[in-house]
Amino acid sequence: MPVHTPPHPLAILWFRQDLRLSDNPALIAAMDCGARILPVYVLDDEAAGVWAMGGASRWWLHHSLLSLAASLKAAGAPLILRRGRVEAVIPALASETGAAAVHAGIAHEPFWRRADARIAKSLQGSGCRLHLHRTSTLIDPDTIRTRTGTVYGMYTPFARAVEALGEPAHPQMAPRTIQAASEIASDALHSWRLLPTSPDWSSGIRATWSPGESAARQRLDVFLAKAAAQYGTSRNLPGEDGTSMLSPYLHFGEISPRIVWHAVRRTQAGADQTSYLRELIWRDFSAYLLWHYPTLPKAPLRPAFAKLPFRHDPRALRAWQQGRTGVPIVDAGMRQLWQTGWMHNRVRMIVASFLVKHLLISWQEGEAWFWDTLVDADLASNAASWQWVTGCGIDSQPFFRVFNPVTQGEKFDSDGAYVRRFVPEIAGLPNQYLHAPWTAPPLDAAAAGLTLGKTYPAPLVDLVDGRNRALEAYRGSVREPAS
Ligand SMILES: Cc1cc2nc3c(=O)[nH]c(=O)nc-3n(C[C@H](O)[C@H](O)[C@H](O)COP(=O)(O)OP(=O)(O)OC[C@H]3O[C@@H](n4cnc5c(N)ncnc54)[C@H](O)[C@@H]3O)c2cc1C
Incomplete structure (x- = not known):
């Protein structure tokens, strides 16, 4: 009697924030069950609501x-x-193809978690199951708890707990071939209209980035070859290529954090290596916070901060967004963001502090602008970082710490390379006035072609007044129970 071998079962491989073939546990799991694979990507703007991709x-x-x-x-x-x-x-x-399984990465965003629960429920009884795999973070947020079983609120003990788990598993290679399911109808990518048309604002982004898995590897190699060895010091200098610029690749999952982790581990960079790995753990910490506090993107984690008297000032908000505040390091950062879709971490902290404290405009306004303009916009990292700067997260800088944008500029962009690149209209000022052009003597200003209020704005707010106003507002409204 002829032996009848049933066809391999079909598995849907649902790509989400793991747009890669190497070290993709969802792909490996789908292939391990000997399945024919149907790779799918779904664009769902409705479920994400206000957090639909920017x-x-x-x-x-x-x-x-x-x-x-x-x-x-x-x-x-x-x-x-x-x-x-x-x-x-x-x-x-699943029903169109008779799939036996759907394999996908775990998402940390509350709206995707709700959707996943509904999908799992509606597949029940159909013979098809949803399997979720850890594809985008180093750790499972449910496995890390304090000794008393609570969720970590502070980064340092969280990082120690992650390190105590030992090294993450080694990454898996990409398969050379994938046994495909028969093809079914697909949308044409251009019909999704993801690219800007009129106006096309993407030329600076195009010039800066090449998305995709192999570009991510190249970016990692460039970082390892040069900046990784001085990361601990150069990571704070926005005028240098001192950081890895891997954030959009990590966000979209074109490279896995395990690949980055082990590649950095193989370098001989010592303390710089540790400092870089700690940043990868920050990324996990943000995802962990979002997992355990799904309101992170919209409400302060410390309720005492809910009543801060933020101002409604569309003109000042617009000036901040456009990089026309009259404070050079702030304007340089906001223009870098608009032109390239990315901003250096040090400068993100400075511009965020300036918005929330000196301008007393709510962190949610800044978060929303970053969401629309960053190529690495990430619900967890963005929200956690804005709360950190505002001082309303669990592990935040104290609210009375107000970055002085002039001294920050002088310290971290001392030769002015960064400001001169993005604010060319003041490039001719001597270094000593570059970060505070309003202090330039008339002769120096004239020699640099600067007329304050005409060729470059006068500062939107007096820095001392802005600082005092913020401290007063915070002190007046933040009433935390004495600990
Ligand atoms: C107000 C504000 C908003 C931010 N919004 C985002 C965001 O939407 N998406 C995002 O990925 N990062 C965000 N960050 C964190 C940080 O600025 C970026 O991750 C970093 O600048 C990316 O550059 P890089 O890849 O060169 O970082 P590197 O210095 O090379 O660090 C390596 C990786 O570690 C992770 N990382 C580094 N710093 C942090 C951090 N503070 N928090 C979480 N992860 C970190 C990133 O994935 C980064 O790619 C924000 C920071 C601030 C202050």
Whole structure:
């Protein structure tokens, strides 16, 4: 009697924030069950609501999907694109294809977690199951607890607990070939209109970035070859290429944190290595906070800060967004963001502090602008960082710490390279006045072609007055129970 071998079961591989083939546990799990694979990406703006991807992220996603589709095609399994509510699209795809399993990465965002629960429920009884895998972070947020079983609120003990787990598992190689399911209908990527048209604001972003898995590897190699060895000091200098610029690749999952971790581990960089790995743990800490405090993006984690008397000042907000506050390091950062979709971490802290404290405009306004303009916009890292700067997160800088943008500029951009690059209209000022152009004597200003209020704005706020106003507002409204 002829032996009848059943066809391999079909598994849907649902790509989310893990747009890569190497070290992708969802892909490995799907292949391990001997399945034919149907790779899918779903664009769902509705579930995310106000946190639907911003403009810069959409630009990145477009190119990232092109790159992923090319790698999948080369491996033998074309990428299928669908648009709509994931909780409708995924079960519909499962029934259309007779899939036995859906494999996907774990998402930390509350709206995706709700959608995942609904998908798992609607697949019940259909013979198909949703399997979620850790594809985007180093640790499982449910496994890290304090000795008394509570959630860590402070970064340092959290980082120690992560380190005590030992090294993360070694990354897995990308498969050379993937056994594909028969092809089904797919949207055309251009029909999603992810790229800006008129006006096309993306030229600076195009010139700065190449999304995709192989570009992520190249970026990592460049970092390891040069900046990694001085990371501990050069990471604070925005005028230098001192950081890895891997954040958008990590956010979209074009490279896994384990790949980065082990590649950095193999270098001989000592303390600089530790300092870099600690940043990767910060990224996990943000995801951990979002996992355990789903309100992180919209409400202060310390309720005592909910009543800060933030001002409604659209003119000042616009000036901040456009990099026209009259404070050079702030304007340089905001212009770097607009032009390239990215901003140096030190400068992110300075511009955020300036908005929330000197201008007394709410952190949620800044968070929303970053969300729209950053190519690495990440719900967890963005929200946790804004709360940190504001002082309203659990582990935050004290609220009375107000960055002075002039001394920050003088300390971290002492030769003015960063400010001169993004604020060319004051480039001719001598270094000693560059970070505070309003202090330049008339002769120096004239020699540099500077007319304050005409060629470059006068500062939007007096820095001392702004600081005092912020401290008064904080002291007047933050009433925390004595500890
Ligand atoms: C107000 C504000 C908003 C921010 N918003 C985001 C955001 O939306 N997305 C985002 O990825 N980062 C955000 N950050 C954190 C940080 O600024 C960026 O991760 C970093 O600048 C990315 O550059 P890099 O890849 O060169 O970092 P590197 O210095 O090379 O660090 C390596 C990696 O560690 C992670 N990392 C570094 N610093 C932090 C941090 N403070 N918190 C969490 N992860 C970190 C990033 O994934 C980064 O790619 C924000 C910081 C501030 C102050």
